[in-house]
Amino acid sequence: MKIRKEVLEFRPYRVLEGNYKIWLDKNENPFDLPLWLKEEIFWKLRGLHFNRYPHITSMPLREALAEFLGLDSSNIAVGNGSDELINYLVRMFEGKYIVTTPPTFGMYSFYSKLYGIPIVEVPLDENFRIRGDEIAEKAKDALAVFIASPNNPTGNLQPEEEILKVLETGAPVVLDEAYVEFAGKSMLDYVGDYPNLIILRTFSKAFGLASIRAGYMIADSSVVDALYRIKSPFSVSSVTMAIAQTLLEHYEVVEERVKFIMKERERMYEELMPYAYPSDANFLLVKLDAYNYLLDRGIVVRKLSGRLQGHIRITVGKREENDEVIKALKEFAKEL
Numbered sequence: 001m002k003i004r005k006e007v008l009e010f011r012p013y014r015v016l017e018g019n020y021k022i023w024l025d026k027n028e029n030p031f032d033l034p035l036w037l038k039e040e041i042f043w044k045l046r047g048l049h050f051n052r053y054p055h056i057t058s059m060p061l062r063e064a065l066a067e068f069l070g071l072d073s074s075n076i077a078v079g080n081g082s083d084e085l086i087n088y089l090v091r092m093f094e095g096k097y098i099v100t101t102p103p104t105f106g107m108y109s110f111y112s113k114l115y116g117i118p119i120v121e122v123p124l125d126e127n128f129r130i131r132g133d134e135i136a137e138k139a140k141d142a143l144a145v146f147i148a149s150p151n152n153p154t155g156n157l158q159p160e161e162e163i164l165k166v167l168e169t170g171a172p173v174v175l176d177e178a179y180v181e182f183a184g185k186s187m188l189d190y191v192g193d194y195p196n197l198i199i200l201r202t203f204s205k206a207f208g209l210a211s212i213r214a215g216y217m218i219a220d221s222s223v224v225d226a227l228y229r230i231k232s233p234f235s236v237s238s239v240t241m242a243i244a245q246t247l248l249e250h251y252e253v254v255e256e257r258v259k260f261i262m263k264e265r266e267r268m269y270e271e272l273m274p275y276a277y278p279s280d281a282n283f284l285l286v287k288l289d290a291y292n293y294l295l296d297r298g299i300v301v302r303k304l305s306g307r308l309q310g311h312i313r314i315t316v317g318k319r320e321e322n323d324e325v326i327k328a329l330k331e332f333a334k335e336l
């Protein structure tokens with residue numbers, strides 16, 4: 001038996017595990033679902049036929065999303081997390097390479113590397129904004145351009161006019177809106193005007209459903225149709241669909257939590273001035289090399305590297321958790 005060299009040399013995606021007190025490293029929602037909502041879900045799960053495969057193109061959840069968003073289900077696809085959709089999107093279109101805008105979410109290049117697809121990087125400018133003109137130039141031969149807005153790990157929304165410059169090229173633009181609920185601003189309305197715009201969303205952040213693995217994309221029906229030609233048939237389970245649908249029916253729970261997280265984000269930003277950058281997401285980029293200092297105090301955050309060496313990314317947590325991080329970082333900064 002011989003494992004391919006490319007696989008053995010591949011850098012796996014890993015996160016820290018262990019016994020720590022406060023987890024603010026994965027941009028998760030700090031709140032689990034309320035018990036009454038879990039009970040409603042359990043009741044629904046009782047009626048599911050566990051012996052049967054889920055719907056082959058996830059139509060129940062796509063229809064629920066279509067109603068929720070005021071769109072048609074032919075414009076929506078769902079995946080086992082938005083990661084699964086990214087895994088297909090890097091392979092769906094003709095072109096020579098993908099374009100990414102580092103520092104950004106790593107999975108666009110992760111899957112591209114896995115399939116031997118070249119990556120052209122157009123780095124963000126000094127304010128972490130995308131350079132629309134430069135991306136547009138590279139877009140001509142690109143199979144797809146990946147832009148996250150709000151961006152992970154910098155937290156900022158990208159300017160619409162810069163995204164439009166890229167869309168005008170006609171190249172497929174995957175606009176990853178994983179954190180859109182915390183920004184209150186989306187480019188969803190442009191999908192009708194630009195058949196090359198593919199919006200990615202997830203249930204893992206604002207909806208607080210990271211454990212169930214559900215993400216969705218909104219795009220022209222030709223793109224949705226193409227995806228379902230190649231997608232693994234039963235990757236979104238009936239249990240996942242039932243839970244996601246229940247949350248769409250109780251969106252007020254999501255809204256209330258998003259509001260709290262946004263308020264806490266602003267509080268943390270003010271407390272952590274001048275080290276924190278403004279954020280439109282549920283996390284903050286902080287210019288302090290405090291990863292180990294926080295870890296020693298039982299607080300896990302994300303350590304950044306490359307251009308963001310010496311920075312950390314902190315997920316907004318519960319109030320008490322945020323208080324502890326603020327206190328620890330103030331102490332750290334005092335010792336500088």
Ligand code: PMP
Pocket residue numbers: 026027080081082083084105148151152176178201202203204210213214215
């Ligand atoms: N896009 C971005 C920008 C993210 O930060 C994440 C999660 N870290 C994802 C996509 C993936 O989310 P999921 O696979 O849980 O839907």
